[in-house]
Amino acid sequence: MSSTAKPTTPARLHFDTAVVADLVDGRWAQIRREMREWMLDERFRKIEGQPYRVHRARVLEQAKLLVENGLVQRAFPERLGGSDDPGGNIAGFEELVVGDPSLQIKGGVQWGLFAAAILHLGTDRHHDTFLPGAMDLTVPGCFAMTEIGHGSDVAELATTATYDAQTEEFVINTPFRGAWKDYIGNAGEHGTAAVVFAQLITGGVNHGVHAFYTPIRATKADGTAGDFLPGVQGEDDGLKGGLNGVDNGRLAFENVRIPRTNLLNRYGDVTPEGEYSSPIDSPGRRFFTMLGTLVQGRVSLGGSSVAVSKMALATAIRYGNERRQFTGADAGVETVIMDYQQHQRRLLPLLARTYAAQFTHNQLLQRFHEVFSGEFDTDSDRQDLETLAAASKPLSTWLAMETIQTAREACGGAGYMAENKLVGLHQDMDVYTTFEGDNTVLLQLVGKRLLTDYGRSMAKMDVAGAVRYVADRAVDMTLHRTPLRRAAQSIQDWGSKARSAGELRDPEAQRELLEDRVETMIAGIATSLRGAKGASPEVGAELFNDNQHELIEAARAHGELLQWEAFTEALARIEDPDTRQVLTWLRDLFGLVTIEKNLSWYLIHGRISTQRAATVTSYINRLLPRLRVHAGDLVDAFGYTDKHIGATIGTGVEAERQAQAREYKRQQRASGNEPVTEKALRAREKAERKTKVNA
């Protein structure tokens, strides 16, 4: 580079914020935006640092405000005052995090779990009897599934509901301490009823986990929760890492009797005489069908995690566009921190990943709506939805944690102040990674599904079949209509495009690399697991365990592929070429950082040459300044103003302070009173000495 070369400032392209905002907010944009505006109401805004009992009481009031303003009925049947709009309902709920994540979870417990269990696991008689109180919050309710001893492994719950034909009642019991229900929202203070998950036992036979509507506390005259009912015991979980507006607690039952008809009997019923029946013959499938109705929790947690990522990035990037630190090349003017390469490296890939997660979530929510509205509701649709949710929730919730933390550090000490919201968001979102399905367990589930699909396709496939399969797949890819990508799609042609593609920024090359990795990993694990065939259970379990990490990584890779596809699909819907260009760079950044993260895999497996590999990082480094120019636009398109976010540093105070400092210095210079620095003085003296000597 010659000494006359000038630094290159990338061009600023036209950016149509409204178009991108519509794409980001998706099908239910209007509902999202309305709810976001509701959250500007002071009554909905989190007050940082409230004692937890006070915070809980406030969140309960907020939940009642949601009811009063008709904001929680969308998911429920029209005949009960709802609007049968499952997708719109979730979209609105996700935005509650703008007010206070505790409100989202309080609402999630009440309507997404307690009421939803009545809706999806109960039948008309339950809808008529129990739903109205659940919907209007006159009956705050618990979703009493998790036990101290069993979180993710729901099938092993130890609470029992034993049928007593004499009295036509179920008798609910907690046999030992580990079977106490724990971490149950509304159990700490407010809940007066619970949907209790327990092993249904009748006639000496255990028919597995079912759900039972069980009153737990009296309701006092003023409508608040009174004492526990006879046989019910409880403990308050007390202070948590966050979400302290939700009253989690523990529950135990000792011979608590409920009418036979309180069994939520959509998937299993007991006659007055004690005869069990179910529309689903296989106990295993029945169990998974029941659990499957509860997928909406996972869907909405992922969505609100993306919302929080967006808010955190908006704060860090807006502040990064104002904050200056360390004098740059232009003496006296400090560099805007967003101009530092490392700052871009920390924030812009997260911005790309957040866009990718949002577009994936929009597809997931569409899928969810199709299934729960009954538009596309086959067994296979439901399984696909569950796998998609299981792949999406871990990636989104972990992304939120990483994004909030990086944003907090990128804002330095200011990021640590509660008034700037980032630390509170981190505390609240933390548990999203392990509740409603532990992220690791969910990814393992996805991995198993990929293995099953792979096994099925391999079993079916002869040579002619393989050829047809590849052809089918080409059609799929053209139409971009396979939200759930299956493993083993391209047994024959892996890597061909990546190897022949001139550039890694070619989307086909990115796609091939991402796809191929999932498929090759799954095929490799399947091969390793063949040794388990006919082996002892111990050896089989050990072999599976030896591949557990790889399987989870394959599931993660699958999730990232889905994100890449969703991003690419969204791009195609932007007409304005400049705006599309900016988003295309962002998609490329997403693709490239994903490939970079696993670059050694591509090298080891010969999918990419060392020469090509070396260009990945340099492409990324070239994308960063181009995207940096639009970083502000890209977070503006999220639709969260400084008022929504409520962080002091996001309101332009930093720029104001700098203007004040500049003005002070200008006046000082003008007054002639500016002190000279010792360094400048010495340079001057030295020059004067030199002049004297020369003179």
Next chain:
Amino acid sequence: MSSTAKPTTPARLHFDTAVVADLVDGRWAQIRREMREWMLDERFRKIEGQPYRVHRARVLEQAKLLVENGLVQRAFPERLGGSDDPGGNIAGFEELVVGDPSLQIKGGVQWGLFAAAILHLGTDRHHDTFLPGAMDLTVPGCFAMTEIGHGSDVAELATTATYDAQTEEFVINTPFRGAWKDYIGNAGEHGTAAVVFAQLITGGVNHGVHAFYTPIRATKADGTAGDFLPGVQGEDDGLKGGLNGVDNGRLAFENVRIPRTNLLNRYGDVTPEGEYSSPIDSPGRRFFTMLGTLVQGRVSLGGSSVAVSKMALATAIRYGNERRQFTGADAGVETVIMDYQQHQRRLLPLLARTYAAQFTHNQLLQRFHEVFSGEFDTDSDRQDLETLAAASKPLSTWLAMETIQTAREACGGAGYMAENKLVGLHQDMDVYTTFEGDNTVLLQLVGKRLLTDYGRSMAKMDVAGAVRYVADRAVDMTLHRTPLRRAAQSIQDWGSKARSAGELRDPEAQRELLEDRVETMIAGIATSLRGAKGASPEVGAELFNDNQHELIEAARAHGELLQWEAFTEALARIEDPDTRQVLTWLRDLFGLVTIEKNLSWYLIHGRISTQRAATVTSYINRLLPRLRVHAGDLVDAFGYTDKHIGATIGTGVEAERQAQAREYKRQQRASGNEPVTEKALRAREKAERKTKVNA
């Protein structure tokens, strides 16, 4: 694998916990352990969820208790009641996090910053006048350096101290809002004095940042802080993400006059007439020398971060050794979660990294003691110490954040309960990554030092020199006596051992790979930066910025190399072969996960073949089960019992609950009342039908 193969359980070796504990606790083990025991006193234990004003008052009382029990004097001169033991002092202080991290920071503000500034930047008259009150806490004090507008860039501070020869006073002023001191501990409520960092101006010349002892609040009759003194303004920072036992706040000064003699004048003084003088002629060197005396903050933050990592791992691994989830191969018995490969993958590399960080910290503390006790206190010793601290603090503090978060998730919902401590530790340790030197800024500093060293050695080096250089280095390596490894040590022979070594578990191969990466990266950056020679400042700045990320990564790699060296050095001091074997596996795990993380770099740069690269992960997977057997031993050697940590889940309650559940099931089986599962019933019925048909 044949069907008769049995799963392999790795052997349990003899493990001498006491020996490893001594190695971990290092030279000042006794002081560490005494302080740890002090922290069991109920009065020192953090109460989770206290309102922040109450928490602050309690931490102030705790700090007074430290004084009363003579626990804070070690760093100070003997003539003032101290014991001139800088290393022992820091070691003890680091253990305060066992009680409450807020106490460590409160103490750090009072003694590590406020009193230490008086000690290191002041002279005898200040020691006599100001140190006693700072030491015995009758004068709670602030270290008023950071301003809202300038955190890491201390040279740009805008507060002024202008000398008035008429009255022989300095006049302190805050010229604009951005120059307010912010995030200052003790400024919120308790501080009555401050060491204020301000631009020293006399006779119209600005001599740069100096420190001024400045009273800020009156002291009331009961010894507590009263109103602000005339001209001093303050604001309370209020609630923070954590460390809410420390009263951070903001300070501003308007014509606040202090005697000339309140200038802490070790490195710069002003005569009554206003003449400035300094023992250090260069303003730049003077500035860095002053800042350098404050390195102990960074040292102790790193050390306490490692302490917290150890506590978090002890909790997660003890719980993981008890907690069972999902039925394993042995039907009816659930698998201990620590047996899952993924759980090992999440926790054991962090265990290895924590050991590595501890051993590095022990070396750093030794170095610190040598410099501050005056044993080895040349300019070069101080520079090495600062670079070592700048490399170590980012790695340790980020490690703590990652470890606590992973431990929290590994404990599931229980990990989110405040009573289990992990979430509180995360909240408190969060700011460690950005205060006392932002981690990213510190790593850049290390990177610049590596570049300078490289430039120097390259400039000096001719061919004969290079040969000598390599020979010198061989001596160094044999003696393991170079805690600060310099770049460009092995220009000639890089990679030779790694390429020829049979196995990556060969420590020489690991060392070569780690060393070579640092050196090659630095050499590459140096080559890239050559273009800046003679270029315009803008182009030079742009070129540097284009390499910023790479430079920071090189600094990180340098830090990891130091950690690997420190771990290896520690191994050599274990005599018991079994114990040494376990620690060697752990060191190998550290080396291999570090190499694995950067595997693509090694592949791209031809340092490792694709065949060899593929074995990295399989070595790691083989190490995990061997180390898993000793995971409990390895955390026991940290010396933190469940009482120190105070987490409910670390006390064996989970194992008790499981025993109770097993006993219940045993009794149920014995009673003959155990219900049969629907699945078992169907299998039985099917078998009966078959028997009937056959009959």
